Amino acid sequence: MENVNSRKLKEIRRSLMSILSEKALPGAINFAIGEPTYPTPNTLKKVIETFIKEDSADYGPVAGLLSFRDFLAEWYGNKGTTFVSGSENVLTTCGVTEAVYTSLVALLDNGCEVIYPDPGFVLYEQAIKMCGGVPVPLRLDHASDFNIDPQLLKRLITRKTRAVIINSPSNPTGRVIPQRILKEVAEICGKKGVTIISDEIYEHIIYEKGHHSVSEFTDNVIVCSGISKLFRMAGWRLGWCVAKEEVIKNLVKCHQYTVFRAPTISQRIAQEALIMKKEIKEMVSFYRQKRDLMLHLMGSIEGIRFVKPEATFFLYADFSKYGDDWSLSLKFLKNGVVTVPSTGPGAGFGSNGEGFIRLSYALDEESIRTGIAKIKHVLTQVS
Numbered sequence: 450m451e452n453v454n455s456r457k458l459k460e461i462r463r464s465l466m467s468i469l470s471e472k473a474l475p476g477a478i479n480f481a482i483g484e485p486t487y488p489t490p491n492t493l494k495k496v497i498e499t500f501i502k503e504d505s506a507d508y509g510p511v512a513g514l515l516s517f518r519d520f521l522a523e524w525y526g527n528k529g530t531t532f533v534s535g536s537e538n539v540l541t542t543c544g545v546t547e548a549v550y551t552s553l554v555a556l557l558d559n560g561c562e563v564i565y566p567d568p569g570f571v572l573y574e575q576a577i578k579m580c581g582g583v584p585v586p587l588r589l590d591h592a593s594d595f596n597i598d599p600q601l602l603k604r605l606i607t608r609k610t611r612a613v614i615i616n617s618p619s620n621p622t623g624r625v626i627p628q629r630i631l632k633e634v635a636e637i638c639g640k641k642g643v644t645i646i647s648d649e650i651y652e653h654i655i656y657e658k659g660h661h662s663v664s665e666f667t668d669n670v671i672v673c674s675g676i677s678k679l680f681r682m683a684g685w686r687l688g689w690c691v692a693k694e695e696v697i698k699n700l701v702k703c704h705q706y707t708v709f710r711a712p713t714i715s716q717r718i719a720q721e722a723l724i725m726k727k728e729i730k731e732m733v734s735f736y737r738q739k740r741d742l743m744l745h746l747m748g749s750i751e752g753i754r755f756v757k758p759e760a761t762f763f764l765y766a767d768f769s770k771y772g773d774d775w776s777l778s779l780k781f782l783k784n785g786v787v788t789v790p791s792t793g794p795g796a797g798f799g800s801n802g803e804g805f806i807r808l809s810y811a812l813d814e815e816s817i818r819t820g821i822a823k824i825k826h827v828l829t830q831v832s
């Protein structure tokens with residue numbers, strides 16, 4: 450019984466994060482999980498009570514609740530997205546994972562190339578392959594603060610390129626793409642007729658500046674975002690795509706025959722959550738304190754290089770002075786600390802991140818201090 454599985458799946462690798470998390474010792478300090486810890490405000494819990502009392506957990510429309518899609522269209526319009534006029538520009542999805550995947554299903558024919566950031570979120574390369582595409586990594590270098598080099602992007606685009614994935618703020622680097630570069634990316638992709646898939650899931654956790662979307666500069670884009678990193682709501686599984694009407698029509702076809710309809714209760718919660726400016730501000734300062742503690746503790750380790758995170762709750766550091774990223778992560782694991790290396794026997798953040806390890810600091814202060822002390826201890830043993 451050979452060949453019972455799709456050939457495409459042979460190419461798909463499990464994520465290093467899950468491989469290492471499964472091996473963790475009980476009680477290990479987990480710097481690996483990209484899971485928010487800022488609690489969900491009580492007012493949002495009331496939305497859930499009302500929803501249950503109303504007994505309104507019906508399917509809802511395929512593209513999402515009309516009221517929520519109208520709300521999102523207005524929300525994006527206020528943020529400067531140029532092409533939104535109403536619900537026809539929005540599809541609700543089961544998280545950004547589905548939003549990105551659905552976008553790729555809608556855009557790709559077999560053999561089409563998709564450019565994606567390297568280092569970048571583990572989903573992109575695997576999803577491109579699952580959709581029959583050819584992943585083309587776009588190098589982001591530590592020396593240029595992990596910014597996109599527009600000239601390099603231009604060179605990578607061929608006649609086969611269908612899409613370019615960008616991610617700002619970025620997982621794993623914690624960096625934000627400057628407006629000037631977003632504009633250049635928009636221009637390059639516009640001229641070449643290549644669609645931008647813009648993953649903006651960390652748009653609410655930004656420390657230094659406000660969030661800017663590439664959709665301020667072009668309509669040649671599918672914006673993918675959601676509520677997984679807003680408060681503590683990843684399990685509500687809600688995301689969305691915002692794009693031109695004709696693009697949304699195609700995305701709806703893919704969504705209809707995979708997910709069918711995104712959870713209606715989550716759309717109601719999201720609508721309330723997105724306008725909670727005061728609570729969002731508090732959430733940002735909650736993570737900022739942790740970021741500053743990390744900067745202080747990591748800054749005291751000799752030979753480690755990293756770029757200051759401007760957003761997210763990740764610090765992405767170069768440990769190459771002490772060994773390769775995979776072996777070091779295994780050593781940390783044996784000492785009760787889970788981290789995510791960029792490379793290893795599974796899918797990480799990409800080969801351009803070799804030597805780098807990602808630490809999620811959405812943890813309490815004591816765990817951060819204990820975890821970094823353990824990491825320091827391992828490093829003194831290997832050096």
Ligand SMILES: Cc1ncc(COP(=O)(O)O)c(C=O)c1O
Pocket residue numbers: 483543544545546547570572616619620648650675676677683687688
């Ligand atoms: C950059 C990025 N995109 C997408 C996702 C997945 O989001 P969701 O939970 O909405 O599917 C994550 C989750 O960690 C992420 O870091």
